[in-house]
Amino acid sequence: MxxxxxxxxxxxxxxxxxxxxxxxxxxxxxxxxxxxxxxxxxxxxxxxxxxxxxxxxxxxxxxxxxxxxxxxxxxxxxxxxxxxxxxxxxxxxxxxxxxxxxxxxxxxxxxxxxxxxxxxxxxxxxxxxxxxxxxxxxxxxxxxxxxxxxxxxxxxxxxxxxxxxxxxxxxxxxxxxxxxxxxxxxxxxxxxxxxxxxxxxxxxxxxxxxxxxxxxxxxxxxxTSPSAEPATPPEPLGARDLPATGWDAVQRARSPRRPRATAYLDAYFTDRLAISGDRCGGTDDGMLCGFGERDGRTVAYAAQTGTATHPAGYRTAARLIRLADRLGIPVLTLVDTPGAANDAEAERQGAGAAIADLFAAVAGARTPVTTLVIGEGGSGGALALAAPGNTWVTPDSYFSVIAPELAAAILKRPAREVEATADRLRVRPQDLVELGVVRGTVGW
Incomplete structure (x- = not known):
C-alpha cells in the first residue's frame, strides 16, 4: 500500500x-x-x-x-x-x-x-x-x-x-x-x-x-503545445543507397542490424513520454505510442517495432491519434511490421475491428499525420498506420501488399520463385515512389 x-x-x-x-x-x-x-x-x-x-x-x-x-x-x-x-x-x-x-x-x-x-x-x-x-x-x-x-x-x-x-x-x-x-x-x-x-x-x-x-x-x-505544422519525417539512420532488386529490399528491411523504432525516436525527440494500453484490457510492446518534443514543439508518435502487431497495439495507436487530434498536435507514425498478428488469439481479440478502427482514426484526423516506413511494410497491418498522401520511406525499407513468400503461396508458385515475386510486386522504395503510393525516399 x-x-x-x-x-x-x-x-x-x-x-x-x-x-x-x-x-x-x-x-x-x-x-x-x-x-x-x-x-x-x-x-x-x-x-x-x-x-x-x-x-x-x-x-x-x-x-x-x-x-x-x-x-x-x-x-x-x-x-x-x-x-x-x-x-x-x-x-x-x-x-x-x-x-x-x-x-x-x-x-x-x-x-x-x-x-x-x-x-x-x-x-x-x-x-x-x-x-x-x-x-x-x-x-x-x-x-x-x-x-x-x-x-x-x-x-x-x-x-x-x-x-x-x-x-x-x-x-x-x-x-x-x-x-x-x-x-x-x-x-x-x-x-x-x-x-x-x-x-x-x-x-x-x-x-x-x-x-x-x-x-x-x-x-x-x-x-498544451498545439501546432498546425506537420511533423517532418526523420532522416534515415541506416543504409543510404537504394536496393537493386525487390528481394534485396526485403532482406535489408529484415536485417537485425537495421535501426529500429527506438533509435529513430531517440534521435528525433529531445524529450518524450509514453502512453500505454488500449483501455480495453490489452497492451502491445510492439507498438510504441506517446508524445515528444521536437524543435520546441510537441509531436505525437505511434511506432511499430518490427514485430507482428497485435489488436491492442492498433487500438493504442488509434487512442493516441484521436487524443492528438483533439489537442491539435501533429502525429508521426513509424511503420515497421511483417504484418498484423494472425494467430487465433489475435482473432479472438478482434484483429479486424482493431485495424479498421486505426484506419478510421488516421482517415478522420484533422491534425496532420506524417508517416515514415523504416523497415518492413507488411500488408494492411502496416498500411493502417500510414498517412494517405504523406507517407515516406527509408532506403532500407519495403512496402508490399503481402510478404513475397505469402504472395507466392497464394499464387501457387514454387518457393524458388519467391525472389522473382518480390520483383514483380515492386516493393523497393524507388518503385513505391514511381507508383505514387509514397511521397519520396528520405535522404534522397
Whole structure:
C-alpha cells in the first residue's frame, strides 16, 4: 500500500511552491441529513470536517506544475472515504467549468472509495455529471490527466480516473472498480493494484511520489503545445543507397542490424513520454505510442517495432491519434511490421475491428499525420498506420501488399520463385515512389 497523503499534502507534492489558489465552493448548503434524511449524516460530516479541516471530499483550485498552470482537483480520502455526493458534484462541475473558461488543463488527484451511501442514488448520479463535464472539457480541446492515489475505486475510478487522457498511478495504490469491501471473497488482491492496471492497459505508468511533479510537468507541457505544422519525417539512420532488386529490399528491411523504432525516436525527440494500453484490457510492446518534443514543439508518435502487431497495439495507436487530434498536435507514425498478428488469439481479440478502427482514426484526423516506413511494410497491418498522401520511406525499407513468400503461396508458385515475386510486386522504395503510393525516399 502506498503512503496516504491528504488532499492538500498531495497538492503540495505536485504544485510549484505554495501558490495554490483554491476555487470558491459553490453556494448552497445540504438539507438536514442530506437528500435521504439519513440519520446521523450531518454528524458524520461534522466529524469528517473536524478531522480533516475540509468541508467536502474534494479540494479544487489552480496552481502551476513545473511552470504550467492547471486546475487541480484533489480528493480528501479522510472526508468520508473521499466519496462523491451531491456537493462533491457541485465542486467538480465548477472546477471543470473554470478550466474551460480559462483554457486550462485538468489534473485530478484521485483518492476515493466511490459514491456516498448516505445520499443513495443522488450520489450515484453525480457520475453522470462528472462524465458530462469531462466530455465538454474534451470537446474544448483541453487535456485531462489523472493521478491514481490509494485507493481509487468505484465511480471515481470509472470517471475521473479511467476517463482521463493520461492516467498515472502511485506505486502500490489500490485501483479498481470494485472496492475491497465489495469484491468476491476469493478475488486476487493483486488484480486491484496500480501495477495491474498498467499491465492491463487501463493506466499509462506508475510514478514514484518524488518524481510526480516533474512527470506531471512534462506531460502538461507536451499536451498544451498545439501546432498546425506537420511533423517532418526523420532522416534515415541506416543504409543510404537504394536496393537493386525487390528481394534485396526485403532482406535489408529484415536485417537485425537495421535501426529500429527506438533509435529513430531517440534521435528525433529531445524529450518524450509514453502512453500505454488500449483501455480495453490489452497492451502491445510492439507498438510504441506517446508524445515528444521536437524543435520546441510537441509531436505525437505511434511506432511499430518490427514485430507482428497485435489488436491492442492498433487500438493504442488509434487512442493516441484521436487524443492528438483533439489537442491539435501533429502525429508521426513509424511503420515497421511483417504484418498484423494472425494467430487465433489475435482473432479472438478482434484483429479486424482493431485495424479498421486505426484506419478510421488516421482517415478522420484533422491534425496532420506524417508517416515514415523504416523497415518492413507488411500488408494492411502496416498500411493502417500510414498517412494517405504523406507517407515516406527509408532506403532500407519495403512496402508490399503481402510478404513475397505469402504472395507466392497464394499464387501457387514454387518457393524458388519467391525472389522473382518480390520483383514483380515492386516493393523497393524507388518503385513505391514511381507508383505514387509514397511521397519520396528520405535522404534522397
Amino acid at each position: 502506498t503512503e496516504r497523503r491528504s488532499a492538500r499534502e498531495t497538492v503540495a507534492l505536485v504544485a510549484d511552491g505554495s501558490a495554490f489558489t483554491e476555487l470558491p465552493a459553490p453556494p448552497g448548503e445540504p438539507g438536514p441529513d442530506g437528500p435521504l434524511r439519513w440519520p446521523g449524516y450531518d454528524a458524520s460530516r461534522a466529524r469528517a470536517a473536524e478531522r480533516t479541516g475540509e468541508r467536502e471530499s474534494v479540494v479544487c483550485g489552480t496552481a502551476r506544475v513545473e511552470g504550467t498552470r492547471a486546475v487541480l482537483i484533489a480528493f480528501e480520502f479522510g472526508f468520508l472515504g473521499g466519496s462523491l455526493g451531491a456537493r462533491t458534484g457541485d465542486r467538480l462541475e465548477a472546477a471543470y467549468t473554470y478550466a474551460r473558461e480559462h483554457r486550462l488543463p485538468v489534473v485530478a488527484l484521485v483518492a476515493t472509495g466511490g459514491s456516498r451511501m448516505q445520499e443513495g442514488m443522488v450520489a450515484l448520479t453525480q457520475l453522470q455529471r462528472v462524465a458530462r463535464q469531462s466530455v465538454l472539457t474534451r470537446e474544448a480541446g483541453l487535456p485531462q490527466i489523472a493521478v491514481l492515489r490509494d485507493p481509487t475505486t468505484g465511480g471515481g475510478w470509472a470517471t475521473l480516473g479511467a476517463g482521463a487522457d493520461v492516467a498515472l498511478a502511485l506505486p502500490g495504490a489500490q485501483v479498481g472498480f470494485a472496492g475491497s469491501r465489495v469484491r468476491p471473497a476469493d478475488a486476487d488482491p493483486a488484480a486491484y493494484t496500480a501495477e495491474a492496471q498498467v499491465a492491463a492497459g487501463a493506466a499509462d505508468a506508475v510514478v514514484r511520489p518524488g518524481e510526480l511533479r516533474r512527470t506531471l510537468g512534462r506531460w502538461l507541457r507536451l499536451l
